[in-house]
Amino acid sequence: MNNSTFSIINKDKKTSARIGILYTKKGKIETPFFMPVSTKAAAKFVNPKKIEELGAVATISNAFILSIRPGTKPIKKLGGIGRFMNTILVNFTDSGGFQMYSKSFYISSDEKGVIFKNPVSGEKIFMTPEKNMKLQSDIGGDIAMCLDRMPLYEDSKKEIEKAVDLTTIWANRCKKHHDKLQKNIPKNKRQLLFGITQGGIYPDLRERSLRELLKLDFDGYSIGGFGMGETFDEEMKIVKQQKQILPEDKPVYLMGIGSPNEILEAISYGVDIFDSRMPTMNARHGELFTSKGKIKLLNKKYESDKNPIDKSCNCFACKNFSKAYIRFLLKENEPVGKELASYHNLYYLQNIIKEAKNAIKKGKFKEFKENFA
């Protein structure tokens, strides 16, 4: 148990929830945590300093999308994405594998790599695992993700099996090339690399995917391909299974998942890391988290509501502004409305994580989770 990138400092009594420390070249951060999504080096309507202020410890950007614009050169010249954004947040970068869900990006893929198109220029982009590792290395985040082949929920089992095998082949090449790129860098300055499992909702495929990745000894393991239409139970069944196979001393990242109940359920199985566009996207569309459940702020009943979004929330938006005001701004498409709503949703989620961690430290996570629902 001498893994230098992750150590567990607290375990819950009745569940598999845990508190860990993830060591990165930027410093150490506590798990579990939720990362706001900063696709293009910023969360939409919330700048990096605000993300730090609301208690987040990391954020994830998209290396592929950043490589199209502004390109890796300016980011590299400014000292990597962390300095580019001037943030103390730990920077994850995603490979762009997720963009295979999008018809505006994805053309085809095979063993050699994936063909994307640039949705603006229409130009084809041939992406290989090696090129992708180079991109992520140049962008210089603290943690890189493998290029994976993400299937769609509605794909047949056969197609998903094919995606698993491609993901495995690419993971081998990612790991090999990443090791080469990081070879001459002192250990404490190295970028970490996480593998990603696929396999949809099929336990046999998921197991195969994970066991292949475990052979490569990644710094952490991600469960990919969820949040795409599967049910809560389908998802959690796989999460549970993957955690049973995974060694305890590896950090586990459930990619793309951001609803409070999914996060808490996954934490109870021992998942450590989450990210999702959901809190910011929904905020912009007027759906806000509150301690009494989600509300749709654009509904007419809030037109003259002088109360804050959530009376028991201490965020900047709730401390200063009424539902009626923020609703009006959102309806008018005023950027400040999106800013306040996004800030609130991110704050709320960070607060849940904080409370979850306290509960784990007291060995009372089970009660906390049950109380939450």
Add this chain to the structure above:
RNA sequence: GCGGAUGUAGUUUAACGGUAGAAUAUGCGACUGUGGCUCGCGUGACGAGGGUUCGACUCCCCCCUUCCGCU
């Protein structure tokens, strides 16, 4: 006062002698590793009266509205 034009959802508009379509607004819903800030569903209209016609938002008459021009 005279002449000309005009009138269709709250608003901007389309079409047609035979089920009035859209955009926007409005109401509700959706959104999970975000290039585009969106997408889905609902509500909602022929200025009034008369005539021609099997049938008129459409053609005719008249009244009214609004706009323009002239005195």
